[in-house]
Amino acid sequence: MSAVLEIQGLQKTYRSRKGVRKALDGFDMVVEAGQVHGFLGPNGSGKTTTLRTLLGLIRPNAGRMAILGREVPAALPEVAGSVGAIVESPQFFGNFSAQDTLLLLADAGGVERARVFEVLELVGLRDRAKDRVKTYSLGMKQRLAVASALLKNPRLLILDEPANGLDPGGIREMRTLMRNLAESGMTVVLSSHILGEIQLICDSVTIIAAGRRVAAGSVAEVLAQHATSSVRVRLESAVDLPASAAALRELGAQVSLEQDHLMVSGIAQPSAITRTLALRNVFVSELAPVSVDLESVFLELTGTAPVAGEHRQVDQTVMAQAGPAHGGWGQ
Numbered sequence: 001m002s003a004v005l006e007i008q009g010l011q012k013t014y015r016s017r018k019g020v021r022k023a024l025d026g027f028d029m030v031v032e033a034g035q036v037h038g039f040l041g042p043n044g045s046g047k048t049t050t051l052r053t054l055l056g057l058i059r060p061n062a063g064r065m066a067i068l069g070r071e072v073p074a075a076l077p078e079v080a081g082s083v084g085a086i087v088e089s090p091q092f093f094g095n096f097s098a099q100d101t102l103l104l105l106a107d108a109g110g111v112e113r114a115r116v117f118e119v120l121e122l123v124g125l126r127d128r129a130k131d132r133v134k135t136y137s138l139g140m141k142q143r144l145a146v147a148s149a150l151l152k153n154p155r156l157l158i159l160d161e162p163a164n165g166l167d168p169g170g171i172r173e174m175r176t177l178m179r180n181l182a183e184s185g186m187t188v189v190l191s192s193h194i195l196g197e198i199q200l201i202c203d204s205v206t207i208i209a210a211g212r213r214v215a216a217g218s219v220a221e222v223l224a225q226h227a228t229s230s231v232r233v234r235l236e237s238a239v240d241l242p243a244s245a246a247a248l249r250e251l252g253a254q255v256s257l258e259q260d261h262l263m264v265s266g267i268a269q270p271s272a273i274t275r276t277l278a279l280r281n282v283f284v285s286e287l288a289p290v291s292v293d294l295e296s297v298f299l300e301l302t303g304t305a306p307v308a309g310e311h312r313q314v315d316q317t318v319m320a321q322a323g324p325a326h327g328g329w330g331q
């Protein structure tokens with residue numbers, strides 16, 4: 001497999017009157033061809049800064065980036081035709097239809113008009129193509145935005161939070177679209193803080209926290225690397241929970257005492273739990289393995305729980321000492 005996107009040691013520092021903010025602190029990322037790659041991180045972790053830097057909209061302080069094997073930003077003029085991107089929600093004229101909008105963009109970009117009808121079909125807007133954009137749902141507007149990025153038939157499609165603000169139906173449509181694009185051979189990178197979706201849509205993920213990569217690989221690999229096999233233990237009587245927690249800790253287990261159960265990890269054989277408790281005349285009513293999901297891995301790695309649809313600012317970036325000026329506001 002060849003890397004479509006490679007980032008090494010990317011650094012970006014923003015300066016303001018309050019001081020210096022390291023948005024990217026030696027960030028690395030690799031995306032292989034033909035994948036749907038999830039770029040995950042809490043709000044303020046550096047996702048948009050990374051994508052904007054990659055597209056030449058922000059100048060980095062240090063680091064190396066390559067798209068389709070070509071160093072960027074130097075080779076951006078040559079690779080730009082192979083990259084479709086939406087990093088900020090594009091605004092469309094409400095009184096235009098999707099078809100008119102795309103025809104206008106195709107003419108402006110020197111794209112054959114026939115491609116407009118292909119992309120309308122691809123994003124599932126063919127039946128509504130002649131309706132005014134102002135009558136569209138948010139999901140349809142998002143798909144129109146994706147359609148505009150697909151006009152030039154890119155090899156790499158970069159989408160910043162494409163599912164943001166969508167209802168479950170809209171998210172499902174977006175998911176189908178991403179999968180169809182990947183099956184057609186396109187590489188898709190999408191940033192998100194909606195983990196359930198990433199787990200369902202993506203082949204691989206990069207998790208960023210405070211401007212640094214904290215995990216990367218296939219979804220299965222990331223889950224396996226960070227899985228702690230826990231078991232949920234319920235007892236016949238909740239009164240026995242504190243003493244049972246203490247007994248299991250003596251065995252060397254990590255135990256968290258919840259309201260009506262224990263979460264136990266660090267024990268090779270669950271039978272050790274039942275035996276230890278039975279010896280104390282405490283009987284287990286449920287012993288269930290708890291499978292790890294991307295959400296709990298994300299929580300462990302970034303120290304913050306993302307909330308779907310909620311744009312919560314969890315700013316963990318490093319405030320460094322003010323120094324000589326590089327970059328700046330608004331870059």
Ligand SMILES: Nc1ncnc2c1ncn2[C@@H]1O[C@H](COP(=O)(O)OP(=O)(O)OP(=O)(O)O)[C@@H](O)[C@H]1O
Pocket residue numbers: 014015016021022023041042043044045046047048049050193315317328329330331
């Ligand atoms: N123009 C700017 N000037 C100063 N600081 C900035 C600027 N843009 C971003 N930042 C800061 O850089 C850090 C990374 O921001 P960035 O927008 O890249 O994060 P993000 O992961 O995309 O977050 P979100 O999910 O909220 O979009 C944050 O601390 C943010 O406040």
